[in-house]
Amino acid sequence: MSNVTAALPRKSLMEHELKFLKLAGDGLAQEKIGGALALACLLDMVASWHATRINIEFGDYCKRWVSEGNAKSKTADRLLRNLLGLDDHLPPRRIRRAA
Template identity: 45%
Template sequence: MTNVTALAPRKSMTQPERKLLQVLAQELPTMPAGPTVLAVLLQLVASWMGSPSPLGFEDFAKGWVQQGNVKGAAAEQLLRDVLGMNTTPKGDA
């Protein structure tokens, strides 16, 4: 009898996702709420990497933010802006 363990899904980011994180890592420390947002991003990436979910990083990040995992209004607002979650509906413009 052998023990078989299912492999976790392989995680990989797209080139635009990697570039976004690189730019944020350079720009956030200079912003007023930047260090807080950088800490939240680190939690987000760690959550994604540790999750068995097959979702890509962007989809996982949007769900993670919507579930209320971001502590702090400024950090949440900035992440929603970065992820394109604060777009105005067409009828409200």
């Protein structure tokens, strides 16, 4: 029996993603209503992206994370949707299966 475990994919942010996070962090920190929650959600997104085994670009992961309703409040959700350019999109509808 072997004690070898599969390695997680190595992930690193691209330069434009790093700049985005810095600007987003500064912007959300300035928001008086919901900014702290949205900033906590952004941190959660980064940690979740690193933890997932799925090989997906960070920006795509963030959009999916928000679209799936993972924000902690309506205000944080609104701020994150605005930040990611999702404010014009409706939330995804669940597909009903025929019985």
